[in-house]
Amino acid sequence: MKIAVGSFNPAKIKAVENVLNETVQSMDVPSGVSPQPFSDEETKLGAINRAKACITNGADLGFGLEGGVSEAEGTLYLCNWGALADREGKVLVASGAKIPLPKEIAEPVIKGHELGDVMASFTADKHVRTKAGAIGIFTNGMLARDEMFEHIVKMLYGQYNYYQNR
Ligand SMILES: O=P(O)(O)OP(=O)(O)OP(=O)(O)OC[C@H]1O[C@@H](n2cnc3c(O)ncnc32)[C@H](O)[C@@H]1O
Numbered sequence: 001m002k003i004a005v006g007s008f009n010p011a012k013i014k015a016v017e018n019v020l021n022e023t024v025q026s027m028d029v030p031s032g033v034s035p036q037p038f039s040d041e042e043t044k045l046g047a048i049n050r051a052k053a054c055i056t057n058g059a060d061l062g063f064g065l066e067g068g069v070s071e072a073e074g075t076l077y078l079c080n081w082g083a084l085a086d087r088e089g090k091v092l093v094a095s096g097a098k099i100p101l102p103k104e105i106a107e108p109v110i111k112g113h114e115l116g117d118v119m120a121s122f123t124a125d126k127h128v129r130t131k132a133g134a135i136g137i138f139t140n141g142m143l144a145r146d147e148m149f150e151h152i153v154k155m156l157y158g159q160y161n162y163y164q165n166r
Pocket residue numbers: 006007008009012035036037065066067068078114115116117119128129130132133134135136145
């Protein structure tokens with residue numbers, strides 16, 4: 001069975017490999033949304049598009065993981081979504097943990113800068129998006145980006161197995 005993840009970001013690949021305990025293929029697929037999704041709906045759609053594109057590119061199971069931001073009551077939150085697609089056209093979704101972003105991060109993102117770039121200059125680490133991520137930095141290292149994606153992958157794969165076995 002060919003399992004793919006629609007990204008070359010090591011945090012996303014590692015999350016799928018750790019949960020499924022299998023080697024997965026990375027696929028360069030379009031998310032079909034903006035590089036910086038700005039709502040739960042847009043972030044979820046990016047995840048679904050990536051998962052479906054893996055199937056179009058020949059995978060049996062395709063994972064799409066997407067990071068974004070969403071605004072509620074004047075606060076900008078980090079938001080994350082995942083989707084799992086199969087060859088039968090089944091698509092499952094799950095959302096990840098959310099935390100508010102501090103003002104010095106939220107302001108440049110609202111002005112149009114990508115969160116990954118803002119985090120890179122804030123931490124002086126251009127690889128931050130592939131490791132701790134914003135979630136790791138602002139939880140003081142308690143929850144890294146790959147671990148947060150692992151929770152999403154568990155919810156996706158768990159739902160997939162539940163509905164397969166019913
Ligand atoms: O190569 P892809 O798979 O696109 O990986 P990415 O790091 O660009 O990740 P996303 O497209 O899913 O996320 C959209 C933007 O939000 C950024 N982002 C989202 N969550 C983040 C986090 O926890 N830490 C740092 N940047 C994050 C990300 O780097 C992008 O600029």
